[in-house]
Amino acid sequence: xxxxxxxxxxxxxxxxxxxxxxxxxxxxxxxxxxxxxxxxxxxxxxxxxxxxxxxxxxxxxxxxxxxxxxxxxxxxxxxxxxxxxxxxxxxxxxxxxxxxxxxxxxxxxxxxxxxxxxxxxxxxxxxxxxxxxxxxxxxxxxxxxxxxxxxxxxxxxxxxxxxxxxxxxxxxxxxxxxxxxxxxxxxxxxxxxxxxxxxxxxxxxxxxxxxxxxxxxxxxxxxxxxxxxxxxxxxxxxxxxxxxxxxxxxxxxxxxxxxxxxxxxxxxxxxxxxxxxxxxxxxxxxxxxxxxxxxxxxxxxxxxxxxxxxxxxxxxxxxxxxxxxxxxxxxxxxxxxxxxxxxxxxxxxxxx
Ligand SMILES: Cc1cc2nc3c(=O)[nH]c(=O)nc-3n(C[C@H](O)[C@H](O)[C@H](O)COP(=O)(O)OP(=O)(O)OC[C@H]3O[C@@H](n4cnc5c(N)ncnc54)[C@H](O)[C@@H]3O)c2cc1C
Numbered sequence: 001x002x003x004x005x006x007x008x009x010x011x012x013x014x015x016x017x018x019x020x021x022x023x024x025x026x027x028x029x030x031x032x033x034x035x036x037x038x039x040x041x042x043x044x045x046x047x048x049x050x051x052x053x054x055x056x057x058x059x060x061x062x063x064x065x066x067x068x069x070x071x072x073x074x075x076x077x078x079x080x081x082x083x084x085x086x087x088x089x090x091x092x093x094x095x096x097x098x099x100x101x102x103x104x105x106x107x108x109x110x111x112x113x114x115x116x117x118x119x120x121x122x123x124x125x126x127x128x129x130x131x132x133x134x135x136x137x138x139x140x141x142x143x144x145x146x147x148x149x150x151x152x153x154x155x156x157x158x159x160x161x162x163x164x165x166x167x168x169x170x171x172x173x174x175x176x177x178x179x180x181x182x183x184x185x186x187x188x189x190x191x192x193x194x195x196x197x198x199x200x201x202x203x204x205x206x207x208x209x210x211x212x213x214x215x216x217x218x219x220x221x222x223x224x225x226x227x228x229x230x231x232x233x234x235x236x237x238x239x240x241x242x243x244x245x246x247x248x249x250x251x252x253x254x255x256x257x258x259x260x261x262x263x264x265x266x267x268x269x270x271x272x273x274x275x276x277x278x279x280x281x282x283x284x285x286x287x288x289x290x291x292x293x294x295x296x297x298x299x300x301x302x303x304x305x306x307x308x309x310x311x312x313x314x315x316x317x318x319x320x321x322x323x324x325x326x327x328x329x330x331x332x333x334x335x336x337x338x339x340x341x342x343x344x345x346x347x348x349x350x351x352x
Pocket of ligand 1 (some may be wrong): 003169170173176177198200212232296299300327328329330334336337
């Protein structure tokens, strides 16, 4: 995938006519802001069928494990939506932002792909260490009730009074919480938020058993190619210490909205689906030296068409139940960085 304008022009990924069509992008008028458009319609309208099919479609499979015909551009990619609405198009907007960035004296933070040596759990563990005794984990909450201006939370047989309550479970778990009836009723519509199912299979091979150099981030699969996987990451090419010397690691994503039925909990079934695909794509031979499978029946919330109603409902609940906050990846964006940004930027949310 090209990562800049020059590589987008020179890449062999798209045909000459596909690139010419994409270059018309700055001259395509924005649609009226009231019309909600799917990501697929937006991409085809502004960039053409080919860039959609071999650019945007596989990206959506990789980011949302979602269905581009149903994902709402406005809510799933608000920055892209704003580029069209504010500047008239993606290219015009990107150049305007670049020019403004050059003029401003604010140092630009360099974007990086980061990971944690011992897994994502390191982040909450560090937060817990920083907050010290204020954190109580592994407690069983029996009741959360609104009382006057505060909240009464009963846990481990004790009653505690708090100014605010922040709910950070996935939306589909909100009905599992011991909340009072009126709040539970208000939260009910959020249970309808779609989550895509994903199976993540991590397999290691001897380096000599993989023909491909694995010189990149990984692979995203366009739906049009009819494969049984969404994509593959090359963790050992991206980060140090991800595989023993002489071995390589492949993280394979299966299912999503595209092929929900393939995201199965059974590892042998998954291996039977995935290994032939890896053989075709990377020339893998022999058996994996290691495999690990994690099945996420409800992995990623889908900001589908009409998602504005869900967000409005969340705002209304917070207004009605003063001191209650809803946070998590179904609110302000699905990436971990958006979750963190939202948590630290909203007054009254996380203060650590
Ligand atoms: C397979 C996969 C790959 C991803 N890859 C990336 C990536 O490369 N980059 C990126 O930025 N993001 C990625 N994401 C997205 C990112 O991981 C999530 O969006 C982010 O972790 C969401 O944070 P959260 O706090 O909203 O939810 P979660 O991290 O899901 O936390 C919700 C918590 O609620 C708890 N919970 C659930 N039910 C209850 C209950 N009844 N009572 C109490 N607690 C409960 C859960 O145990 C969990 O700890 C990926 C997600 C998945 C599924």
